[in-house]
Amino acid sequence: MILVTGATGNVGRNIVRGLLDAGEKVRAVTRDPETAGLPAEVEVLAGDLNRPEGLGPALEGVERVFLFPVFGALDGFLSAAKAAGVQHVVLLSSSAVEFAEPGWIGQAHLDCEASVAASGIGHTFVRAGLFMRNDLGWAGQIASGVVRGAYGTAAAAPVDERDIAAVAVQSLLAAQDGSIHTLTGPESLSQIARVAIISEVIGRPLRFEELSREVALDHLSAQMPPEAASFLLDQLASWQGVTAEVLPTVEQVTGRPAHTYREWVQHHAAEFLAG
Structure with a gap:
């Protein structure tokens, strides 16, 4: 069991x-x-x-x-x-x-x-690593055609929740004491690039609008503890203009490639459109 x-x-x-x-x-x-x-x-x-x-x-x-x-x-x-x-x-x-x-x-x-x-x-x-699903937080802004946030050029390699689950399933089926699996998605993408992919997939014009750290902190602190919001913004600031590390862990553990961001957006297109 x-x-x-x-x-x-x-x-x-x-x-x-x-x-x-x-x-x-x-x-x-x-x-x-x-x-x-x-x-x-x-x-x-x-x-x-x-x-x-x-x-x-x-x-x-x-x-x-x-x-x-x-x-x-x-x-x-x-x-x-x-x-x-x-x-x-x-x-x-x-x-x-x-x-x-x-x-x-x-x-x-x-x-x-x-x-x-x-x-x-x-x-x-x-x-x-960063969950792709976090970007569903943008859904409420889709109708306006503008997604607002801080540090638009910050790059990450977000991971699909289905891939996190698949690695966890394999870890439960083939339990190996002391194993550590660090997961990323398969590509480094800035926030601006991710908004562009969402726009292409759902067929609506979207652009990213930069917010100041102060305004972004106020918005995020309404959704999570202020300490967590501040930490997230610190990380985004440190990821500006860099290429995020991409790890092969998902494919190594599951035997199949990790889902791309575009595939994830296609899977959740209805949720973005409903926003």
């Missing part, structure tokens, strides 16, 4: 599907099973990682776990998992842990990794 936490999220849903396609028995834990919307083959149980004392039924008979990084709340879950006989944990982490200055986001993920390593359970860390 494999337990998937965060199963109703963007990565988690793809993990569930991948495990089912591989013929695995899957259990999901979610706060509200009634609204989970997961496939009928999945055993869905109520649970909350912040309340590990109630997770006994979810962990019963579980050998492997996909663990979503709930900051500051993993120790209790890991203790319960260890007691239940869980043999391997695949933790969704961030490539920010490898930065010279991890910042708020990187340190939060480092703390999660430290908790998993200290648990004594076999583990794999899947360190994802």
Whole structure:
């Protein structure tokens, strides 16, 4: 039995599907099973990682776990998992842990990794870079024809959530204690270039309009902790005018190429158009 936490999220849903396609028995834990919307083959149980004392039924008979990084709340879950006989944990982490200055986001993920390593359970860390899905945050601006943000020339190699999930699935199926998979997408693209690709795919004229750091910080701080917003802008500033590193990890682990940004936009075109 494999337990998937965060199963109703963007990565988690793809993990569930991948495990089912591989013929695995899957259990999901979610706060509200009634609204989970997961496939009928999945055993869905109520649970909350912040309340590990109630997770006994979810962990019963579980050998492997996909663990979503709930900051500051993993120790209790890991203790319960260890007691239940869980043999391997695949933790969704961030490539920010490898930065010279991890910042708020990187340190939060480092703390999660430290908790998993200290648990004594076999583990794999899947360190994802910038999610392509973050760009769906632009959807609400599409109708205006202008996407606004700071540091338009900042380049990254964003990764498709389907590829993150595929690497996690392989890590669950072929558990190797101590493995670390750092993921990027297959191409370095500035924010301006990504907006241009969205425009081409959805057939609407779009342009990128530069915002000052101060205005961008105000906007981002309404969506995430101010420390995280500041860290993100610091990273964007450092990525201006450079070519982002592209890693072959997705293809090495899954045996197929990583999805391109254009393929990702095609997959989500309806969401951009609905915005």
